[in-house]
Amino acid sequence: MSKHFYKKSGFLKNFLLLSGIVIFLVFQALASNLQQHETTLQEQSATHETGTHKEKFNAGEMIIEHIVDNHEWHILNLGNFHLTIPLPVILWYDGKLHTFMSSKFHSGRDQYEGFGISKEKENKGKIVRVNQKKYHAEGVIERDKAQEMPLDFSITKTVLAIFMSLALMTWLFISIANTYNKREGKSPKGIQSVLEPIILFIRDDIAKPSIGAKKYEKYMPFLLTLFFFIFLNNLIGLIPFFPGGANVTGNIAVTMVLALFTFVITTFSANKQYWVHIVNAPGVPWWLKFPVPLMPIVELIGVFTKPFVLMVRLFANITAGHIIVLGFISLIFIFGEMYAGLGYVMSILSIAFAIFMNLLELLVAFIQAYVFTLLSALYFGMATEEHH
């Protein structure tokens, strides 16, 4: 009893210590950000002789910058010191491959080999062919409208985060598989006992009821990989600094690929009944199918909307969560700009709300992984359903 209590209080102590460290780090980051902001302001006022123009803190811009992809991984600013990981840029342009490090762009200020990061509204953040005339005359990086856009296969921040999380997953689950082989028939141990309930949950509560006890096994590898990929990246996305901070599951390309996997597997494992159901849905009056094939059209659209909805749901949920947290943080700077003291007062409130949102996001991280997996399993179940 006393041992148990000691353990519990030990946990509480650790938790408090950890949250203390987190809050301290957040404050420090904020302080350095503020400092950096001030220095840029000073620089600007120094460069612009007029001094009347002051760059205001733009919350919307800051939030978007934090949730979209980037060609470099910006970790932190300390005064004028920027800690940034340069990432490889791989471009396919005019039948030629161009590869170089993103540091050549100098955070978007320079062009390299005729390429630069666009600052225009339309292609903001994308690598474009630079309008040389304008660049040499005014030093502005702008898309050369006469030229095509290069195909960008760069290892961006999100791609690197995907690689890291997939590597972590591969290592984690292969090592667990080895533990299973070593401890055959024994009860789970260590990390194995943490993940086994989740694996069993996916098998017994998602795959079996949705697909059916006979056919579920074929889909288990995909469902497990899908669930753990989404769950892991949702969690990593909540960590505000390296190796977290990349918005993987809140990126529409990532969710699109995941949804496409579900779509392709559904389509290829579909049996005759699935297609019959689309063309000639049973229990529907004939005049909805002939002469105007209304129902078949609706069903066919449904085939594509299902993965589309999967894509949008995950993307929107994760992105929205990040926007809210970043919004709370932005409030500090907005108030801080009005009056410094107000910023400090606001920071307490904002941090409290951000912590609350982060806890909520932990829940969302699991729920969204669960929903994506469950719906995928349901679609597989629909595609392989037999006559009832």
Add this chain to the structure above:
Amino acid sequence: MELVSPGIGLIFWMTLAFGLVLWLLSKYAWKPIMKSLHEREASIDKALHEADKAREEMKHLIFSNEQLLNQAKEERDEILKKGREIKEKLIEDAKQKAGEEAARIVESAKESIQNEKMAAMVDLKNQIAQLSIEIAEKLLGHELSDPQKQKELVDKLIKEAKLN
């Protein structure tokens, strides 16, 4: 716009990496994990089944033991009952025999008493006859001198003799 327009590079790398990891994990992780989970469950099921069977057998054993015990009890009761019956019968028989014997004895006693009585009566009669003769001898010797008196005496004697 960038937020909702998927980039070709990201799609390419994501498909490649996710596909590769899906294949890797299916082969080297999920397959052995699912297999050993399945095996463990099967072995647990088997163990439970065996325990059930053992319990069933135990029940059966207990049942047969009870049956045996009951049978033994019944047999014992039967034996006891028989013994009691035999005992009662013996006592009954003995009682009857004793009663019969007693009755016989009483009967023979009565008979012998009767015989004795008869013998005593005969004896008494003989003695009375003797006495009567003696008395008669005496009286004859004494009173035969008076005829009246003789007649009275004879009458009297006859009267007396009839009373007997």
